[in-house]
Amino acid sequence: MLALLKALLGALLAAMKPRAGLVAENLALRQQLAVLHRATPRPRLRPIDREFWAILSQAWSRWADVLAIVKPATVIGWHRRGFARFWTMKSKHLGRPPISAELITLIERMAAENPLWSRRRIAGELAKLGHEVSKDTVAKYMPKRNGRPGRPQSTTWATFVRAHLAGTLAIDFLTVPTVSFNLLYVFFVLSLDRRHILHVNVTAHPHAAWSAQQMVEAVGFDAMLSRVIRDRDGIYGKVFDARVKHLGLEQFRIAPRSPWQRIRGALRGHITTRASGSRDRAR
Secondary structure (H helix, E strand, C coil): CCHHHHHHHHHHHHHHHCCHHHHHHHHHHHHHHHHHCCCCCCCCCCCHHHHHHHHHHHHHCCHCCCCCCCCCHHHHHHHHHHHHHHHHHHHHCCCCCCCCCCHEEEEEHHHHHHHCCHHHHHHHHHHHHHCCCCCCHHHHHHEEEEEEEECCCCCHHHHHHHHCCCCCCCCCCEEEEECCCCCEEEEEEEECCCCCEEEEEEEEECCCHHHHHHHHHHCCCCCCCCCEEECCCCCCCCHHHHHHHCCCCCEEEEECCCCHHHHHCCCCCCCCCCCCCCCCCCC
8 A cells, every 4th residue: 555655656757747857767767777777787877878978967967966976076076177178178289280399409509500690590590491470589599699589678578568557458358168168258448557457258159240349438538548459369250340449449469379468477476456347247
C-alpha cells in the first residue's frame, strides 16, 4: 500500500510539473542510465558527459535533484574548467609577431658595425635582403649607446603622451565574460591629465553610433578637451569619426599591432575612478 501511495504521489507531482521540466528530468535520468549501462568494469564519465551536465546545470535549475552518479560540486567544477578553457580560446595574442633569433643577431651586428646608421637605414638594408622589419622593431634590438637605447627618447609614444596630457582623452573597450559564456563590452573614457575615468558604459552589442553617443555624454561642454587617443578597432566607423569631429576633438590612432600604446600603456600608476551613470548597464 505504501509503495502504491508513493507511486500515485509521484504521478501527481509529475502531472503538475511544466513540460520543459519533465523533458529535462527525463533527459538527465536517461543520460545517467546510459553511463551505468556501459560495458566497462566501472562506469566512467567521458568528456561529452561532463559537457552535458555542465550545460544542463546552467539551463535547468533543478538539475541537482536528479543527479546521482556524481556530486553537484563536481559538476560545478566541470563548468569552471570549461569556462577557463573557453576564455583561453577567446584570448588571442596581440602585438607584432616575434622575429627570429637569427634576424635579431643580424640587427645587432649591423648596428655594431655601422654605428652611424639610424634605425631607418638598418630597416632599409634589411628590406634589401628580403626581411620586412619596421624601424621600431629595429630600434628595439639595437645595442644601447651611453646607457640609452638606440631610438631617441624624444620620439617615443610615452614622451608624446606626457607632452600632451592636458586636454587629452583615451578611450578603449574591455570584454567581460559572463557565466553563460557570453561577452559584455565595457567602453570607458579616461582623462590623461586628470587621471580618472570620465565615463563608463556596458553593452552586449557595441556599434559606432553607440560609441559616439558615449563620447557626447563624456565630453559634454568641456572646451578644455582637444584630442582623443584610440586604437584601430573597426567599431569606430564614419559615424563615430563625424561625431568626434563635431565635438572639436582631434583623433590620434595608435600604430598597427601596438596594443601597448593603448590606455594601459598611456596611463601607468594610480587611476582615481569617477564614473558617470550608465543607462545600459548589464544585469
